[in-house]
Amino acid sequence: MPKIWRLAFLPAPDRLDPPAAELHVWRGGPEDLLRRVLSRYLGLPPAKIRLAIGEHGKPRLATEPERLAFNLTHSGELVLVAVSCGREVGIDVEREKAGRDLVALAERALDPAAAVAVRAAAGEERTRVFHDLWTRHEARLKCLGVGIGRRPTWPSPPVAVESLPIDPGYAAAVAVTGDAVPIRRWTLE
Numbered sequence: 672m673p674k675i676w677r678l679a680f681l682p683a684p685d686r687l688d689p690p691a692a693e694l695h696v697w698r699g700g701p702e703d704l705l706r707r708v709l710s711r712y713l714g715l716p717p718a719k720i721r722l723a724i725g726e727h728g729k730p731r732l733a734t735e736p737e738r739l740a741f742n743l744t745h746s747g748e749l750v751l752v753a754v755s756c757g758r759e760v761g762i763d764v765e766r767e768k769a770g771r772d773l774v775a776l777a778e779r780a781l782d783p784a785a786a787v788a789v790r791a792a793a794g795e796e797r798t799r800v801f802h803d804l805w806t807r808h809e810a811r812l813k814c815l816g817v818g819i820g821r822r823p824t825w826p827s828p829p830v831a832v833e834s835l836p837i838d839p840g841y842a843a844a845v846a847v848t849g850d851a852v853p854i855r856r857w858t859l860e
Contacts, residue, residue, distance in 0.1 A: 683857040687711050689739055689756035694852050696762065696835065696845055697752040699859040705730065705743045707859060708752045712739055729816045742813050749838060753845050761813030763806040764843040773801040781808055802842035807832045814846035 706717035721733035753762035777789035831851035835843040
């Protein structure tokens, strides 16, 4: 599988074409980031963009949903949006929190190999490993459009998942159906 390119978050241009052969990840403040990002692709004011919610809470465009695929995540003050064209996408960010029984949580929610990796890590490393694996797991489920407490019950398409380097104390991951693609990262404040 090709490696997803890692780029620094760049200042956002005013207008962008939908990402055909790459994935765009946006970071910004909590004030309606999703509509502000989508306006860059759709050429509409944020207030004019109408969204619909799928069965498990995944947002999509209310009209022409095939035009763009996108997903939103937030933890603390950090908000991320992933945008793709022609392929489903999921994104997750989590603030790393110690003090919980991460092994028990991993054994209950993650696949057996991931649970073993969490159990094998100790101290602060366990917290980092758990959150990295958790965000990868959640980004994949969000990409497939299923809720966090569910697993796909149909043959699911292949999904490329990549951890995203982000602020200290946070873990993030993005997933896209099909093979891995380059990622371009934008900042919108």
